[in-house]
Amino acid sequence: MAPGNQRDLQAVLWDMDGTLVDTEPYWLAAQSEIAREHGLNWTMQDARATVGQAMPVTASILQDRGVSLSTEEIINDLLERVVAKLEGGIPWLPGAERILAELAAAHIPSALVTMAFSPVATRVASAAPIGTFHAVVAGDAVAQGKPHPAPYLVAAELLGVEPALCVAVEDSVSGTTSARAAGMEVVVVPGVVQPQSGPGRHFVSSLEDVSMESLRTILRDTAVTDHPPFDQRTELTAR
Structure with missing residues (x-):
């Protein structure tokens, strides 16, 4: 990609259960x-x-x-x-607190995008490193949940960023489908139900493999393409 066409990372949008925390x-x-x-x-x-x-x-x-x-x-x-x-503590997954702190220090905003309802989502968000989450989109805050793109689109709107200039981090089929339908590149960590490989999906073995620079590189090295139209049947037959 030519230098003039490079895309700068504006925000990182995080799933919660199984992605950031072992809940x-x-x-x-x-x-x-x-x-x-x-x-x-x-x-x-x-x-x-x-x-x-x-x-x-x-x-x-x-x-x-x-x-x-x-x-x-x-x-x-x-x-x-x-x-x-x-109540016994937040079970952060390996690498989670470190990458969240790195992004906060670099003033790259993060949003929590989860289908868990607010009582759980806000508890996890408040336990994150200071300055991490600039928005929380919980399951009870949107009319349509994952795999619909609405949760990720709402998060991008709350942050005031372009969806195509965000990277989402997910572990599930429905979450990955949601983020891709919203036009985002997706880092996929291992989960209970592994999404299939495909365009815009970048698989890692854990959050310990994720750095601020690797997230930036995903956008810099990825050409702008039309995101797939939302179809709730996509991959969900595997569920």
Whole structure:
């Protein structure tokens, strides 16, 4: 790419569960506990179907399996159980606090873009290095959750940046689909359900492999291309 066409990194948008913090097991355990309390068996296949999804979707899956609670009751129950776990501390994944601090020191804003509701999202965001998160988009703040592009587009708007000049960091199929549909390059870390390779997806073994310069390089070395049109069926058949 010619120097005049280089794109400078304006912001980094972060998924939360399984990407920055090792809280995915908390959600899966909470789901399993609720199912067990209703005399149901919650399988790994059931759990995998919820990864990266909006909380009402998770509630619907639990209801489909036989949990006789309302959507609001299930969501509140899940939130209470996960928040209780977080009282013992935030389980940051290796490399997370270091890269967040690097970006904050360089005055590159970050946003947290998660399908977890605000009680969990704000708790994690407030525990991050000072000056890290300039916006938090939680699952209860958007009408359409991942895999729809809305969460990432809302985050970019809150930060006042161009989506194409952001890099998203994700671990799930629905999250990666969401960020790509919003026109962003995506760094993909290992997750419970691994997204497929494709344009605009940059796979790493962990956040320890991610640096401020590597994020900048993704934009500098990537030609501007049309992002794929949003199609909720994209890759979700694997779920």
